[in-house]
Amino acid sequence: MKTTHRWLSIVEGCLLVALGLHILNSSGLLISGTAGAGMILLRVTDLSFGQLFFLLNIPFYILAWYTLGRDFTLRTFASVSLLSLLSELMKQYVVLSIHPLLSGALGGLLVGFGLIILFRHNASLGGLNILSVFLERRFGLHASKTTLVADILVLMAAVVFLDWSHLGYSLLAFLLLSSVVGRYHRPPEWAQIVMVDAKV
Numbered sequence: 001m002k003t004t005h006r007w008l009s010i011v012e013g014c015l016l017v018a019l020g021l022h023i024l025n026s027s028g029l030l031i032s033g034t035a036g037a038g039m040i041l042l043r044v045t046d047l048s049f050g051q052l053f054f055l056l057n058i059p060f061y062i063l064a065w066y067t068l069g070r071d072f073t074l075r076t077f078a079s080v081s082l083l084s085l086l087s088e089l090m091k092q093y094v095v096l097s098i099h100p101l102l103s104g105a106l107g108g109l110l111v112g113f114g115l116i117i118l119f120r121h122n123a124s125l126g127g128l129n130i131l132s133v134f135l136e137r138r139f140g141l142h143a144s145k146t147t148l149v150a151d152i153l154v155l156m157a158a159v160v161f162l163d164w165s166h167l168g169y170s171l172l173a174f175l176l177l178s179s180v181v182g183r184y185h186r187p188p189e190w191a192q193i194v195m196v197d198a199k200v
Contacts, residue, residue: 013117014079017125018086022109026096026149027050027103030162030170032177033179034127035061036154043161048091050084057126064130068137075123076130083125100169109172112180119181148178 030036038052057080064073085169118124124133130144155174158167
């Protein structure tokens with residue numbers, strides 16, 4: 001029962017993230033982390049977002065396997081694969097026409113809540129999500145802080161590809177995602193102990 005609940009939650013989290021990313025992609029906006037890097041690379045390659053997202057995550061599995069454990073890595077691999085598949089399906093069958101302002105707001109919120117679900121069930125969407133979980137477990141650094149740094153780096157790279165209005169709407173998505181993770185993500189007890197020890 002516990003295993004079934006965990007995997008259903010992972011599927012739900014991936015659905016929320018996939019829909020959020022599709023909404024952002026439909027308006028030409030970006031999001032942070034590996035997904036944001038994939039959205040940028042869409043503009044310079046012939047690969048789809050799903051293909052790019054899957055390929056970009058491959059190196060991070062090594063970090064996850066040796067530092068976060070086999071179970072976390074396998075759940076993350078399954079989540080990344082599922083998200084890549086859902087992204088391909090939504091690209092083919094879900095047609096959207098949304099104002100960029102609403103797209104940025106909805107996309108950021110959906111991706112943020114999807115990540116919360118995955119974090120709570122010991123999974124992630126690879127890339128910088130793996131790094132954020134590792135830093136949280138090793139140093140007690142809250143995942144929202146790592147997410148914010150990733151947001152800034154992706155936004156800096158996006159200056160080359162986006163006009164100022166789309167940069168502003170993407171920034172809205174970044175801020176809402178970071179806000180959701182910051183307010184709703186609760187590190188496990190062992191991570192909270194690490195943070196207390198670090199402050200002492």
